[in-house]
Amino acid sequence: MTALQRLLLNSTAVVLTVTGALFAWMKYFMTTDDPFAVANHPWQPYMLDVHVIVAPIALFVIGVVWATHVKPKHESGTKPRRKTGLVALWAIAPMVLSAYFMQVLTNERLVEAMRVIHWVSSAIFVAGLLAHQLVRMNGNGAAKSGAVAEDRGVW
Numbered sequence: 001m002t003a004l005q006r007l008l009l010n011s012t013a014v015v016l017t018v019t020g021a022l023f024a025w026m027k028y029f030m031t032t033d034d035p036f037a038v039a040n041h042p043w044q045p046y047m048l049d050v051h052v053i054v055a056p057i058a059l060f061v062i063g064v065v066w067a068t069h070v071k072p073k074h075e076s077g078t079k080p081r082r083k084t085g086l087v088a089l090w091a092i093a094p095m096v097l098s099a100y101f102m103q104v105l106t107n108e109r110l111v112e113a114m115r116v117i118h119w120v121s122s123a124i125f126v127a128g129l130l131a132h133q134l135v136r137m138n139g140n141g142a143a144k145s146g147a148v149a150e151d152r153g154v155w
């Protein structure tokens with residue numbers, strides 16, 4: 001993984017977390033006096049706009065990091081940071097699939113279920129990604145056994 005890939009991965013994750021959390025807070029925890037309002041806060045729709053625009057960029061970056069980092073680390077059996085890496089890894093599919101099913105399903109109970117899956121899996125992904133970069137197992141993470149040369153890609 002190059003420094004640019006790490007920067008893009010972390011910055012899109014931050015934007016998604018902030019916009020997702022603020023959107024949910026406005027939607028579920030704020031109220032409005034206006035009986036005709038469709039949102040509880042004027043910024044609520046913009047939070048969702050930014051979230052939904054940044055989401056495919058994040059997905060693209062995850063795809064690049066998949067090839068340059070996740071797959072080589074996973075296949076080589078690298079031990080340092082494996083647990084936290086796997087936590088982030090396993091959360092990706094439910095996080096992404098629930099997001100898109102939330103938009104295309106029409107049955108309200110299924111949409112509600114997708115929302116819950118999205119909240120939980122995205123929280124797990126972010127926590128895993130954070131722990132993955134903060135927790136350095138055995139003190140020096142990469143330098144210990146199992147460190148593998150990465151295909152750093154072009155950017």
Ligand code: HEM
Pocket residue numbers: 013016017018020021023024027048051052055056058059095096099100102103115118119122123125126
């Ligand atoms: C690549 C990853 C992600 C994708 C593709 C994605 C995509 C989406 C989409 C399409 C929606 C549906 C918007 C709608 O209601 O029309 C959504 C909603 C939401 N997302 Fe994400 N998102 C991602 C990551 C995250 C992260 C990291 C967080 C927070 C940690 C998050 C939190 C939320 C929340 C709270 C909602 C609102 C759900 C509701 O209406 O209750 N998402 N996301």
Ligand code: HEM
Pocket residue numbers: 001006009062065069070073074077078079080081082084085086088089129132133141142143147148
């Ligand atoms: C089996 C799964 C994984 C293993 C064994 C693993 C292992 C590692 C190791 C050993 C490091 C320390 C630096 C290095 O050696 O390159 C690292 C750093 C990192 N990993 Fe993972 N990883 C896994 C999955 C993931 C996933 C799924 C993501 C995110 C989508 C991710 C994102 C990162 C980031 C952002 C860093 C910091 C980058 C850096 O310091 O250059 N990893 N990982």
